[in-house]
Amino acid sequence: MHIGARLQLDTSELHDLFYMLFLKDLGCSSNAARICQLYATNDHDFKRNSKTMDHSLGQILHFVATNTAVKSGLATKLKTILNIARNSGSITRDLIETRCERGAEIARTMRFPERVAQGILDLDEHWDGRGHPLGRKETDISLMARIALLAQVIDVFHITGGRQAAINEVHRRAGTWFDPQLVSVFEALARDLSFWAVLEGADIEAQVFALEPAAHRSFVDDDLLDDIADGFAQVVDAKSPFTSGHSKRVALYSDMIAEELGMEANRKRWLVRGALLHDIGKLGISNEILDKAGKLDEEEWQAMRNHPVLGQHILSRIDAFSGIATIAMNHHEKLNGKGYPNGIGADELDLETRIVTVADIFDALSADRPYRAAMPTSKALSIMREEVGTALDVDCFDALATAIGRLENAKETSDDVQAPMQAIG
Numbered sequence: 001m002h003i004g005a006r007l008q009l010d011t012s013e014l015h016d017l018f019y020m021l022f023l024k025d026l027g028c029s030s031n032a033a034r035i036c037q038l039y040a041t042n043d044h045d046f047k048r049n050s051k052t053m054d055h056s057l058g059q060i061l062h063f064v065a066t067n068t069a070v071k072s073g074l075a076t077k078l079k080t081i082l083n084i085a086r087n088s089g090s091i092t093r094d095l096i097e098t099r100c101e102r103g104a105e106i107a108r109t110m111r112f113p114e115r116v117a118q119g120i121l122d123l124d125e126h127w128d129g130r131g132h133p134l135g136r137k138e139t140d141i142s143l144m145a146r147i148a149l150l151a152q153v154i155d156v157f158h159i160t161g162g163r164q165a166a167i168n169e170v171h172r173r174a175g176t177w178f179d180p181q182l183v184s185v186f187e188a189l190a191r192d193l194s195f196w197a198v199l200e201g202a203d204i205e206a207q208v209f210a211l212e213p214a215a216h217r218s219f220v221d222d223d224l225l226d227d228i229a230d231g232f233a234q235v236v237d238a239k240s241p242f243t244s245g246h247s248k249r250v251a252l253y254s255d256m257i258a259e260e261l262g263m264e265a266n267r268k269r270w271l272v273r274g275a276l277l278h279d280i281g282k283l284g285i286s287n288e289i290l291d292k293a294g295k296l297d298e299e300e301w302q303a304m305r306n307h308p309v310l311g312q313h314i315l316s317r318i319d320a321f322s323g324i325a326t327i328a329m330n331h332h333e334k335l336n337g338k339g340y341p342n343g344i345g346a347d348e349l350d351l352e353t354r355i356v357t358v359a360d361i362f363d364a365l366s367a368d369r370p371y372r373a374a375m376p377t378s379k380a381l382s383i384m385r386e387e388v389g390t391a392l393d394v395d396c397f398d399a400l401a402t403a404i405g406r407l408e409n410a411k412e413t414s415d416d417v418q419a420p421m422q423a424i425g
Contacts (some may be wrong), residue, residue, distance in 0.1 A: 003150070013214040121142070147182060280315065
């Protein structure tokens with residue numbers, strides 16, 4: 001934002017830069033599972049460590065050797081490295097293309113300006129045309145992206161090596177990765193000690209929020225809140241192939257249960273947002289754990305059990321969504337106190353959370369998982385029925401069973417009508 005101000009961007013451009021910087025990694029969850037599969041490693045560690053690599057041959061070889069198949073045996077490591085060596089160009093291009101295009105698409109879903117979406121799309125393009133996914137060059141690259149790429153490299157090297165390390169790395173990549181004009185702007189900024197003091201200060205979050213151009217602050221309505229919830233549900237569901245569509249299905253089942261229970265429209269709208277965002281904490285869990293086909297070990301299980309806490313922490317910090325943070329925190333709790341993460345019981349579980357819990361379990365049973373195939377609807381409901389009244393709310397379960405039954409009856413009727421028509425056709 002300081003670079004943007006020194007470039008004398010107008011308030012509209014600064015507004016879009018502000019949000020593009022917050023949203024630049026919207027598409028990152030889309031390639032997390034693929035990274036785990038290709039590199040046999042923790043996607044969080046891999047992505048963090050890759051930021052320090054400049055794509056010179058020596059650094060690439062070192063990075064691959066130290067970040068591939070970290071917990072695997074030598075044979076797996078060598079096989080994985082060989083595959084990467086043979087296909088490194090297409091792998092890199094595909095991973096970046098997926099992340100950038102998906103991120104831009106989600107930004108548009110949330111109704112951010114096209115300039116924001118374009119900045120996300122161009123984030124990995126380099127000044128010399130050797131970036132990805134489109135190989136754009138110099139000023140053909142979005143200004144937002146040019147600033148953001150520079151800023152994130154400054155941040156990584158400042159965190160890992162200090163002020164001078166950041167300055168040196170930026171200077172080294174001027175004209176290859178970075179717009180030389182922006183590098184000059186940063187080098188002038190870096191001579192201001194107060195800039196570093198803010199960057200290293202304990203109140204950096206407040207300082208960052210204060211940089212939003214006040215004249216362009218937006219007030220959201222219910223429709224926009226719905227779109228934002230939907231957009232972040234897409235981010236969450238993209239994290240694992242086994243949870244594709246999960247948040248939206250849980251939202252659909254929750255809406256069906258609420259309809260059967262006669263919940264009024266405005267309250268139901270908030271419930272659906274809570275259902276869409278109930279698993280947002282899973283963004284903090286590695287795909288090594290989320291996609292593991294075998295039984296989780298104790299450390300992995302503890303990490304998994306922490307995702308409701310992460311979700312509550314994220315949502316409680318956003319005024320517009322703080323009211324649904326309890327759904328994220330408590331959707332794995334049970335009426336009998338045998339759930340997680342806090343083992344609370346019926347007295348502390350509101351109706352919205354009970355609805356989402358029932359919807360979440362039903363979808364988990366009736367969809368594919370890394371450790372088993374999807375169950376038929378009848379079997380999923382039968383398993384859940386055994387916990388009704390002890391772990392699961394009876395009214396919520398009955399409402400779901402009624403709604404699912406109605407859907408299946410409607411489908412059978414539709415099939416009966418279509419069959420003779422298809423025969424005639």
